[in-house]
Amino acid sequence: MKISMSSPDLTDAERQVVMDVLNTPNLSMGDQIKRFEQAFCAYTGAKYAIGVNSGTSGLHLCVRAAGIGPGDLVITTPFSFVASTNVLLFENAIPVFVDVDPKTGNINPELVADAVKNVQKYLPRTTHIAPRTLKALLPVDVFGQPAEMDAINAIAREHNLPVIEDSCEALGATYRGRLAGTLGDFGVFAFYPNKQITTGEGGLVVTNDEKAANLMLALRNQGRAPGDTWLSHTYLGYNYRLDEMSAALGVVQMSRLEELLAKREQVAGWYSERLAELPGIEIPFVESSTTRMSWFVYVIRTQKGIDRDALAQRLEARGVPVRPYFLPIHLQPYMVERFGYRAGDFPVTEDLGRRGLAVPFSGVMTEAQVEYVCDAIRAEIVERQS
Numbered sequence: 001m002k003i004s005m006s007s008p009d010l011t012d013a014e015r016q017v018v019m020d021v022l023n024t025p026n027l028s029m030g031d032q033i034k035r036f037e038q039a040f041c042a043y044t045g046a047k048y049a050i051g052v053n054s055g056t057s058g059l060h061l062c063v064r065a066a067g068i069g070p071g072d073l074v075i076t077t078p079f080s081f082v083a084s085t086n087v088l089l090f091e092n093a094i095p096v097f098v099d100v101d102p103k104t105g106n107i108n109p110e111l112v113a114d115a116v117k118n119v120q121k122y123l124p125r126t127t128h129i130a131p132r133t134l135k136a137l138l139p140v141d142v143f144g145q146p147a148e149m150d151a152i153n154a155i156a157r158e159h160n161l162p163v164i165e166d167s168c169e170a171l172g173a174t175y176r177g178r179l180a181g182t183l184g185d186f187g188v189f190a191f192y193p194n195k196q197i198t199t200g201e202g203g204l205v206v207t208n209d210e211k212a213a214n215l216m217l218a219l220r221n222q223g224r225a226p227g228d229t230w231l232s233h234t235y236l237g238y239n240y241r242l243d244e245m246s247a248a249l250g251v252v253q254m255s256r257l258e259e260l261l262a263k264r265e266q267v268a269g270w271y272s273e274r275l276a277e278l279p280g281i282e283i284p285f286v287e288s289s290t291t292r293m294s295w296f297v298y299v300i301r302t303q304k305g306i307d308r309d310a311l312a313q314r315l316e317a318r319g320v321p322v323r324p325y326f327l328p329i330h331l332q333p334y335m336v337e338r339f340g341y342r343a344g345d346f347p348v349t350e351d352l353g354r355r356g357l358a359v360p361f362s363g364v365m366t367e368a369q370v371e372y373v374c375d376a377i378r379a380e381i382v383e384r385q386s
């Protein structure tokens, strides 16, 4: 049976709108991006939506809009995809990592509270630039589950810090009934083909802050402010524009969001039914504050006595693709080199990093495919043990 790690869920409607754009002369900055942004404003209730060409660009624009610069400190998580930290490095800011909750993998709000008060204690061993002041919090909604945003926002309010919510993995999730991505001052979504909706490549920022939104609109378009001509640039900007083909694809995907989320939830349910009782592994934990999980990946964790990497190899040999998830950010070679991190610095993150294994997951998986994957896992774990 052919099983892929992930797959987009596309129909003829998506194919048709992309073709329709190709039959016009407007391939960038036309009606489609406006429609895509309007769909997000309608869905999230945010006043402003800024479509961009990746989640990373969206996060970077938020970092610029929050005025984060060289030496500034931002509290964030080492258990994430690298982009949530990289956007700080782009501005020569210093990520201040705190460890995560062992059940969800989301940033631990108690540690955030401590780090805000005693930031010196949490600084990396070495920095390439003198540390300055604490400027923002950057929590990540890991694997489609919102971070403990009430606690994080309370800390942010008390210390007058903006919150950039990285919801790149969590479109459609709700936290105590409120949508992920709308819980901080800025929310960022991403649309790579393994995400809940895809535009091929793409991302989008939502915010209610008019000044920040206007700055981000200018920065994504080579720093052109309203009134600038094509060759005049008020700001140092980027080409972070989302093209019209991608935006058109996104409009159709957004119109199918409920269907796409429901299908992913069903696939996750098929996995959980089959794997919940299996000795030697843990299935994803859904926190009570997560009123809706938006399944992005399905990550199992091996328990003591099971070698995750050996299991991964054997599953691959059986034609089941799997991925260790995540490799901690602080132990990536460039982070070790710049900040002097060592194994043991963030034990919970490292433990999750050692035990997490993402199995094939998408909304187009069939129950038979899930069954096949689960049979392979069961065979490798139970039969090898006995």
Ligand SMILES: Cc1ncc(COP(=O)(O)O)c(C=O)c1O
Binding pocket: 053, 054, 055, 056, 057, 080, 081, 083, 084, 140, 166, 168, 169, 190, 191, 192, 202, 203
């Ligand atoms: C948590 C997180 N942040 C940021 C990103 C970056 O998104 P993109 O790959 O679209 O740049 C991703 C996506 O992979 C992600 O999972």
